[in-house]
Amino acid sequence: MSARHDVAIVGGGAVGLHLACLLAQRGVDVVVLERRTEPSHLSRAIGIHAPGLAALDAAGVGDAVRAAAIRIRSGVALSRGRLLARLPFEHEPILALQQHRTEALLRERLAALAPGALRQGVELVGLASGADDVELAARGTSPVRARWAVGADGVRSTTRALLGIPTGARPGSGGYAMADAPDATGAAATALLHLEPAGIVESFPMPGGQRRWVARLAAPEPGMTTEGLQRILDERLLAPPRLPPLAPTSAFVARQRLADRFALGRVALVGDAAHEVSPIGGQGMSLGWLDALALDRALAAALDGSGEAGAPFAAYERARRPAAERAMRRAWWNMAMGSPASAPRLALRLALVRTLAVPPGRTAVTAAFTMRGL
The missing domain is CATH 3.30.9.30 (D-Amino Acid Oxidase; Chain A, domain 2)
Structure with missing residues (x-):
């Protein structure tokens, strides 16, 4: 039987890496499963707002991002x-930095905190959540066991699909x-x-x-x-x-789409896996980092047993669903003004x-x- 990690994160993008850094610097045994074998070099998201920068500070990469970005x-x-x-x-x-450069800084930080935590070329194909842990079946590695799991695998989230959580259009x-x-x-x-x-x-x-x-x-x-x-x-x-x-x-x-739930059992969704927010206005990446901060707190409580009995991610969902809905309303307004x-x-x-x-x-x-x- 494989060793059991504290937390397994599916998705090694900007949000998954950020959450992994938050967990690893608290001594949590975390593993990140990333489908891609090589990092993307596309610029993609570029905007980093003040709340997002504060979240990067919490993960120990804020100063490096400031040095690389423009204002x-x-x-x-x-x-x-x-x-x-x-x-x-x-x-x-508002800071501007290409997403692939931000992700590179997060990967460097995670490698320093938890060498080997990022596993590339690993694709999730199955998920079974039990009473005490979660088992993740994946191509490219043996099954991974963890006390808790997180889907940070984007708008086409395999984690969300395996959990059977639908999304609704906004x-x-x-x-x-x-x-x-x-x-x-x-x-x-x-x-x-x-x-x-x-x-x-x-x-x-x-x-x-x-x-x-x-x-x-x-x-x-x-x-x-x-x-x-x-x-x-x-x-x-x-x-x-x-x-x-x-x-x-x-x-x-x-x-814009919103998942019907942000968590089920021992598995939570974060970032684009939980909410697809229009990139117009540049809120998506920073919003995901704010999710990660809240989920880090929820996982800390779940790991030490101080969370809400039977619903360890309830406080996380109560806080982040309204935030995602506010972001969507702002993005809708931005899009309407530019049509x-x-x-x-x-x-x-x-x-x-x-x-x-x-x-x-x-x-x-x-x-x-x-x-x-x-």
């Missing part, structure tokens, strides 16, 4: 080149295309939001003199090319960027932006952008 100190809304509003983030700057969906390119805007510390009739174009500075460009589409376009995105930017912007011909370009459908609009509707939207850019509206908008209350 977004303001957000500017424009339309046809005219300034509509400016929101300062000086007191709570408002907010839309097609988008994005690419990263050299930043020639002269606004190295500013997020630019271009509210145009055909849909918003957002851009965010990144380390290395790069900038991410994201365009709302009238309908999903899975075959989007760099040339296609360049045409969209040329049509909507007075001073469009020049995308490199080989710039990695992707199209995706942002949607294609007729001239009268766009005029009303621009007037609302101007109104929200001054007190008292500015306080609420800034809180939403900086993820306060989640």
